Amino acid sequence: MELAATAAKAVFIVAFILAIVPMLVLGERKVSGWIQDRHGPNRVGPGGLLQPLADGIKFLAKEVLAPKSVDRKLYFAAPALLLVPALMSGAIIPWSKPIPADSFIGNLLSAENWSPDGIPFQLARIDVGVLYFLAIVSLGVYGVILAGWASNNKYTLLGGLRASAQVISYELSLGLSILAVLLMAGTLQVDKIVEQQAGAGWFIFYQPVAWFLFSVTALAETNRAPFDLAECEQELVGGYHTEYSGMTFATFFLAEYGNMAMSSALNVSLFLGGWTLFGLEEMIPWYLTFLIFIGKVLLFLFVFLWVRWTFPRFRFDQLMRLGWKMALPLALGNVIVTAGAIALHEMWSAPLWPVMAAGQLALIGAVVLTSVLNARADAQRSQA
Amino acid sequence: MSANGKPQTIEKLVDAFGGAVLHTGEALGEWSAVVALDSIHAALQFLASDSELAYEHLSDLTAVDLSQLNRAEPGLDGARYAVVYHLYSPQNETRLRVKTPVTDENPTAPTVSDIWAAAGWAEREVYDMFGIAFENHPDLRRILMPDNFTSHPLRKDYPTKGLGERAAFNFETSASNLVGKSDSTDRGEDAIESETMVLNIGPQHPATHGTLHLEVELDGERIVRATPHLGYLHTGFEKLAEAMHWNQWIVVTDRMNYLSPLSNNFGYVLAVEKLIGVEIPKRAQYIRVALAELARIADYMVWLGTHALDIGAFTAFLYAFQQREKAYEIFEACAGARLTISYTRVGGLFYDAPESFEPMMRAFVKEFTDEALPEIEKLLSRNRIWIDRTQGVGVISAEEAVSYGLTGPCLRGSGVRRDLRKTEPYSSYEEFEFDVPVGASGDTYDRYLVRLEELRQSCRIITQALDNMPDGPVNVEDHKLRFADKSHVYKTPDHTHPYDPTQPYGSIEGLIHHFKVNMDGHGVPVPAGEAYCATESPNGELGFYIVSDGSGTPYRVRVRPPSFYNYQSLPRLLEGHMMSDVVTALGSLNVIAGELDR
């Protein structure tokens, strides 16, 4: 029965991504419509709700067209290479509190025989936890760069190169921003990190800088605006997927939105307390904690969309500068400040939150100071 | 102007070049000089560099095929072509037309692209259209027609009926020649060695709104070289004019800068009215001004929207297009059409503005200045990413901007305070109060700020025009000029003339006037002569140089398209920039393909 539970969870993760992506696409179009003072899709089904279905059918019915000069093996492998990591990254996400053995599903799987504490609603409680997520997500860039190269098209090549340079540049900051959470939690396992937040409060209250960095770098890692240089229409037409059509194109879409959903899920788990809600989670059944989790993820996805429809796009050198010269030192500084705060707390039992807050304020102050100094220097240069 | 009535320019020119100045004369307030071909380069160099004259600005360079002109042009005897230079001196605010005779046997002329950078493309166009080769031109290739085109369409002997050129012109080879159009052969080997990437941006590209084609050579993300290719939307408007009545061609002008069609209508009829020498009623002038400013707003809205879109701010695009939509409703109320409105006529307007005109305009201006513009500004002007993307990108200094013949917001962005509405006011612009904003550094951000400020000034002008709108007719009284009122031609079921099937015609006079103005060989009576009339269109100086032989159709119409000259500076703007800056710099020039290629 344990195998059945594992299989069910694996299928759930894949199904979740396959289900949320069409919803996200529709949501994106509706939200952008709302932001831009227009209706968005409203023809297929009530209020345009069936639009994703129509899109899906259309994608399926489209010809899959490969130009003559492409490297066919890599050309068709690339979308799969991008999709597989996107589907796999959800394995370490705790979706809700453990499903009790005496609940309906627990009974169904006769859980009390093998898991008296309930079935963890998390596919793999492996001890590398967060590291697994980072490793899997960064595999996706192979799909992007191979798609760009295999297409034998200059736009796709530039798109692929941009994407890979961007992803690796922001990966350092991403890893370092997570490190602050690890310092506090003392574990890599996401379920334990979530449980700690249930007791000690969400980590966003201790680590706003790390959270902000994580959110920004997650935008960059998922190639979302304003970091969507790899596929910016106005410069590179379609970027790395210019030469893809029909279902192969849809696969890229699926992976991109799946990554968005999964990085939001990790963000929620690490910083926003996952499925917890200020102790409320103790009182409610497991499926409501699942809904809490999904609600938080959706909130985050909305922020993703909001950002996209508000900001212009970076230029490539600006993007690299932001990643290497601003995000990286800030993330490194945050790690040191956090370590110092924890040391103070553990050694002289200084109250954790005020120390942490002081450290964060110092970081924010440093950032403001440097940007003011930079702006001054800029002004002086332009006057000269 | 000196004592004997001749301006200082002409005197100095004659003093310096004596016998080489074959003729000088004045007509319709424009001075022109004919200079012999041998001395033309020296004469133009003199005019441009003399510190008192300082004709720093080459407004336009074109040619006229004189072979079928029914009059002798003084100083141009025996010449098949005249190359015509329109010069402008910002220092003295004077214009001068210089012509030089070019013979059929040896159709060559010296290039002036070493004097004014603006001449580069203009000479290519003359070469393309007339077959006049410019000696020492750095890059003398066809510009609007395909490379394998064998003829020169603006020559008078170019057949306009039958297959003509098309018999010899193979579209299959032409399509495959799209690659040949770029000079890939002379660079091929070199490109492989340095491993730069040659990338075509356009003609089918999301950021080349219209059909621009830019060939860029990239080293990674950096631009090594950018070469624009033109002509994808070439429609032969200037040739068309030679076969159309004066009023008929108004419709064609709509298609030039299709973002602000009224500005083109306006500029063209002003030029014709200048030739005729007629002053149109004040009310028509005011309506024209108000609508031209509205057209400017609509044009800038498309520019702003697409510019923002290119830099990635999608939302600003839709906000801007909403305002454009509202402006188009006003055009629709006036002219019945939204895009190709053809609202002006020689001698006035098609119709008087409707009663709803004023309230609609006022409501639009109020909403635009109070809500829409601040909202768009809030999204962009102080946005860090926007500033980073536009500041320091596509910088052009004031001197270079003048040399490249930039006009309009692109010139003002570089800090040159030149606006034809101020320096050469037309259509009662002198009665309006408005400011001319200028930028400081000549980068994309400055051009953006200049345009935003001009939007406010346009609203000011519109408000003044509405406040002081005179009553009266909107057409001249001269029935030989104006279109007869429809109710005078045939009874229509409108409110003034109840339809009466027994009496289908309004009046016999109306019918006769209508007939005369419209019939082949009659048309609007435009006297023989020539005129250059420039207006401040949204993109800059939109000039119409018209040569009339007194018949019902123009002999030659030359459009001085602001986009053409502005676009020419793009390779200069992109020097040393990055791939992403292509769309930024291109967007800041607001190149309109219809106007660019004509």
Next chain:
Amino acid sequence: MPAADTYFPILLLFVIAVVLAGVILLIARLITRFAIKPREGEAKYTVYESGVNPLGDARLRFSIKFYLVAMIFIIFDIEVVFFYPWAVVFRDMVKESPLILWEMLVFVAILALGYAYVWRKGGLDWD
């Protein structure tokens, strides 16, 4: 050990993901093959370059700068990986002795030195 704590579920998920990706692409190609009658045409099977024939091949040696970024990334990424085990045990070990903090500060100082060097050398500038 319960299955959830092993890597077996990951393997299972991997299999499902690969099968799914394969099936999607296979179905798409089958539909193209049998349900759609693709039109033939030479221009259709050329790569897209803004509607004109591509100038040369896209398989170029691309700019060295991309490699530079990759190399700097690898150097720093390896160093960042050392942080992870440290971070996990930090909270427990710092209770006993602050040595772990000083050790890491030394490590960070070395890292910062390298970072400052790369910055000064212009390795972080795109140009």
